[in-house]
Amino acid sequence: MASTEGSSHLCDPSRCPCDDAECALGRYARATAAAADRQGLDTRTLAATEQAVAERLQGLALNMSATAAISNIYRAANAVRNHVERTVLAPHDLTWTGWVVLWVIWIWGRIETRHVAAEAGISKGTLTGVQKTLASRGLVNRVVHPDDARRVLLSLTPHGESLMAELFPRFNAEEAFAVGALDDAAQLQLARSLRAVVHRLEGG
Amino acid sequence: MASTEGSSHLCDPSRCPCDDAECALGRYARATAAAADRQGLDTRTLAATEQAVAERLQGLALNMSATAAISNIYRAANAVRNHVERTVLAPHDLTWTGWVVLWVIWIWGRIETRHVAAEAGISKGTLTGVQKTLASRGLVNRVVHPDDARRVLLSLTPHGESLMAELFPRFNAEEAFAVGALDDAAQLQLARSLRAVVHRLEGG
DNA sequence: ACGGCTTCATTCGCCTACAAACGATGCGTG
DNA sequence: CACGCATCGTTTGTAGGCGAATGAAGCCGT
Structure with missing residues (x-):
């Protein structure tokens, strides 16, 4: 049957x-x-x-609301990431992590690799690979720190600069679209609740 | 200097x-x-x-609340994942994805691989590798569907069953801890807002 | 019953992703 | 100056993670 x-x-x-x-x-x-x-x-x-x-x-039904909140955090994060990758990043052959790294370097101008890793929320080892990929596409410059040969400074090439100038507005527009069903108060409340979760787990 | x-x-x-x-x-x-x-x-x-x-x-400052909400979604998801991995999963050599796959199979008892991938939010190709890892540890059984040789059915071994019985309460307790700073109403509101984001992006 | 079309899981190439080990560099003290 | 120690970035090994290609298997119209 x-x-x-x-x-x-x-x-x-x-x-x-x-x-x-x-x-x-x-x-x-x-x-x-x-x-x-x-x-x-x-x-x-x-x-x-x-x-x-x-x-x-x-x-364990008492914790059902916690389960609902947590599982939705994870699903929402994946949904946002996938959406942005499809709509903004994929046409330019950028991964999510590559984008985040570019964004950090863009904001800070010239920044040491360890700080990039911390800001992007990835490990040092991961950054080594991402940085290599971005450098091979001519988006990022890699320079040894003049005062400390252990450190490495990253910055954007002109090509990287123009790419960020083009992509950031689109990225921001997609962020706004993602939370478009919520009014401003709900968006701030959402950010506040999530920050409470982060503080609870990362120490604060 | x-x-x-x-x-x-x-x-x-x-x-x-x-x-x-x-x-x-x-x-x-x-x-x-x-x-x-x-x-x-x-x-x-x-x-x-x-x-x-x-x-x-x-x-683009008008979209700042959207940026705050979105970036916090991602940070919170990572914080939850890292916390649970450290406190519950790592002692048993389980990765986050491995846990999710086990959980899905545990809930549904016997389920086809394509449905596991959909429920766990991973691609079919990824599931093939995870399933292989879990099977090599004696946690998951893999059986070809009796009526359709294309499909594969997954289920937990007794070892997998007992592991889930032990780990799920701990996992749920950590979920509750993560949102412990929010009262029940805030937890439900958080889940509702996130669900609105997911619907907005995944179609609804 | 045979040819196309669909639907599966798997494989492949490439890219994250992390912990741990490693080598190079700088610093502080003796 | 030389020793130990801390701090870098990179490498290594293992495991996800995805899209695209592959091949096996079922479905269906003729």
Whole structure:
């Protein structure tokens, strides 16, 4: 029977809006139903497993709003990144990290690599590779620090400068589009709540 | 002159709370000041560049609240991921992606790989590698679909089951800790705003 | 039943991404 | 001046991460 074919289509979370606290249980109910409908064989074992999962989740249902908030943080971050990569970065063969690094150098003009890594939120080792890629495309200059041969200074080439001048307005416009469904107060509230999360985790 | 040594320490964004709309200009002012203090040589060129950057940013200052919200989404997502990796996942040699994949399989019991990739928010190709890693550790079973030889079904081994039973409560506790500075209403509001962003970008 | 079309998972090349190890450089003290 | 120690950036090894290409498998119209 084709019970595994048509009815096995799961609720795609990237399209299903129902993952807040109230709806999470409903979503899980749909999950169990779909799973029960999907299995075909060994009904008892899978049903027992699903039952056990339900008991586990119900035992921790008090933190459902936390789960909803956290999982949405991650999904939103990925959505923003993917959207910007497609609409702004991909036409110029730039990755997200490459863009962030360019942006940091653009803002600071001339900056040591360790500071670029800290500002961009990547490790030193990662920056070495990104910097090499950007330099090979003629976007970034690499100069040894005149006073300390251990350090390296990065700056944009004229080509990099003109690219940033062209891309930054588009990037900013996409940022504005992403939060376009929220009014100014909601945007500030969102930023404030997220900052509270960051402080809580990174120390503050 | 040690002007490049002590005074070149930039405001570390991972620790500086000042990146909301009001403070962003202040942060940039500090940036320009630090840059001007840092350069030592070719003062005019760098100052002219900074001046040009200031003009560009001021011309787009209207979207500052959007920038603050978006950048905080990304920082918060990274903070959550790093925190959970350190506190819960690293002791068991699990990566974030590996955890998410395990979680999806745990919830759905038996699920096709394409659905796992969709639920976990990764590509099919990435899942192939992650699945291989998890299978090599005896956490995941891989079975060809009985009715369609193209598809592959994933499920947890008993070892994987017991690992999830142990780790999920800890994971959930860390999620709750991350948003612990917000009350329930703020958590739901945060989830709702983020969901609005996701809908806006992924279609809805 | 046979030819195209679709839909899977996998593979490939390239690029992050991090921790740890490494080598080079600078600094401070004896 | 020379020794140890701290601080850089880079390298190494392992694991994600994606798009595009690949090949196997099913579907469907003729």
